[in-house]
Amino acid sequence: MLQKVLLVEDSTSLAILYKQYVKDEPYDFFHVTTGGEAIEFMKKNPPQLVILDLKLPDMSGQDVLAWMKENQLPTAVIVATAHGTINIAVNLLQSGADDFIEKPIQADRLKTSIRNHLKRAKLEGLVEDLQNTFNRKKYQGFIGSSLPMQAVYKIIDAVAPTTASVFIYGESGTGKEVCAEAIHYQSQRHDKPFVAINCGAIPRDLMESEIFGHVKGAFTGATTDRKGAAMLANGGTLFLDELCEMELEMQKKLLRFLQTGRFTPLGGSKELSTNLRIICATNRDPLTEVNEGRFREDLYYRVHVVPIQMPPLRERGTDIIDIAAFFLKKYAKEDKKKFTALKRDVELILCNYSWPGNVRQLQNIIRNVVVLHNETHVTVEHLPPPLNQSQTIPVIKPQLTSTPIQQPVEQQPQSTVEKENNSQVTEATSPTAYSTTNTNSIRPMADIEREVIQNAIDHCDGNVLNAAVLLELSPSTLYRKKQAWEAYEESDS
Structure with a gap:
């Protein structure tokens, strides 16, 4: 979507000229002639930049700017001013305008100014999105805001509204079923059943019955008809956990079901159909299972449409504390x-x-x-x-050591002054004195790091992006560290 620039200018001829200046620029350029029209436009669809004339038919540019600041619009403002009103423009800069441009506006000056402010607005938007991302500590049953989990959240956001099959893999206990539930409850099937089957916990001779159901008399103990998971999940989602544990013959029947949407209950003669979404998971490497002949290659490519890898807990940083x-x-x-x-x-x-x-x-x-x-x-x-x-956890404590002073084999007689000087040196450099003096001045590296970062942010008036540039760090690093500190302070309060 293109960025939007709104020109508030009562002179139609000037507006036509300015539009001609920017006709080849990569943004949408809109024009209104009054302050009231500008406010109505911004209420419906706030632009990224407003070029604001000071003298308007119904109100002053100052009034429009005051309305924007009162309503906290995240929009940059360039004041367009004639030579005689530069002092007013400077005052408006102090009141919240971002820049001023003197009339008559030259083409290059207009294009450069718009380009710079839109670039800044885009960058600020990215930073804001980044902040919102790192603030997402809870998500559809998950707890944690680490980068690996943010990647998982983004894939879920993208795949949930679709009908694509999802293959989740990761170590045992990483939350594969939670991930499957998140996809289901974010999808259009959220009001339909979510049915989960652990393929590794069901005996092989009962697997077909569990998934497709059976009719009365199909096997010893089948005293009534029974619906399987495929029918119970009709309209919703069927989650097959530990899919690689399923025997090959059952994999073949599952593949046919996935291709046709139809199945026959165990012992039955009538084919049934169902409409559901399949989500699969495994704690094994599926390609290794394929190569070693334990997992059908055609089934793998059928279900492996959108893979999601669940990160192990040890790679999730301070998520561990939050959980x-x-x-x-x-x-x-x-x-x-x-x-x-x-x-x-x-x-x-x-x-x-x-x-x-x-x-x-x-x-x-x-x-x-x-x-x-x-x-x-x-x-x-x-x-x-x-x-x-x-x-x-090996705790390594810094130790201050001093090498004992070896006495020479033969010592020459010392004068009284030399003895006093040596005594002072020995006392000052003794292990006890050295340790006491320096230990008091030593601070944990984490405290020093936090102080340096906070000082940089304060120096930049709270602008984390500028602070990151000064510190030669990425903004995401600073946001992660700030988040960890804030989370720790909240847990202590």
Whole structure:
């Protein structure tokens, strides 16, 4: 979508001239002749830039600018002024205008000014989108705002409204079913059933019945007709977890069902049809399974339309703390316990642990703590194995050492002054004195980093983008760090 520029100019002849200047520029150029028309235009569709004449038939340009600022429109304003009103234009800059341009406006000056302000507006919009992205801590059952999870959220946003098949893969406990549910509840099928089947937990001889159902007498114990997941999920979503665990013969029947939308219940003779969306998941590498003959290649290409890789918990940074805090409050409320937060050293242990069981393991750890203890803060002593073992997180403490002064084998007699001077030197450089003096002046690197970044942001009047440029960092890095600090402060409050 093209950016929009609104010219507020009561002279139709000048407006035609300015339009001619910018006719080949890559933005939409609109023109109104009064302040009232400008306000109505901006109410319906705020432009990225307004070129505002000061003298209008119904009101002054100052009035239009005041309305824009009162309604907090995110629109840049260039004041168009005649030579005699430059002082007024300067005052308007102090009142919120972004620039002024002197009449008569030259073509190059107009195009350059518009181009620069639109570029700035686009950049500010990208930064705002980035801020909104990093502020998305909760999303459709997920908790976390790390970059890997933001990538997952974006794919879900894109694929959910479509009918495309989705293949989710990742380690056990990373939230593959939560992802499938998020896709379902973001889709047009959200008011229809979501049916999940774990292909690795169902005996092979019952798999066909679980998915397609059976008729009475189909096998021993089949005393009545039974609908399978394919019919129960009609109109909605069928989630097949651990698809690579399904035996090859059943994979063949599933492939036919996916191609035709039709199936026959076990023991039945009548073919049925259903309308549903298939989402599959596995904790294995599907291509490896194909190459080793355990997963049909044609089925793989049928279901592997939009892949989503769920990141392991160890790669999600401070999401670990957010998830732990969520479970802590949840279980403390359920069990009527006092827990409200995690101690800082506990957070460090959680963030440095490898989490082979991912979110499911973290959930069980927090459940264990809440059940067995009842204090306001989780401490290291509350953590069960293996997190309470010293080798879980190597804590490296900086140590100040000094090499002992070796006495020479033969010492020459010293004068009284030399003895006093040496005594002062020895005392000043002794291990105890050195340690005491320097330890007091040493601060954690994280504190220094935060202070430097905050000073840069303050220096730039809160503009994180400018601060990032000064610090030679990417804006996303600064936003992540600010977010982590704010999250930690919120958890402490």
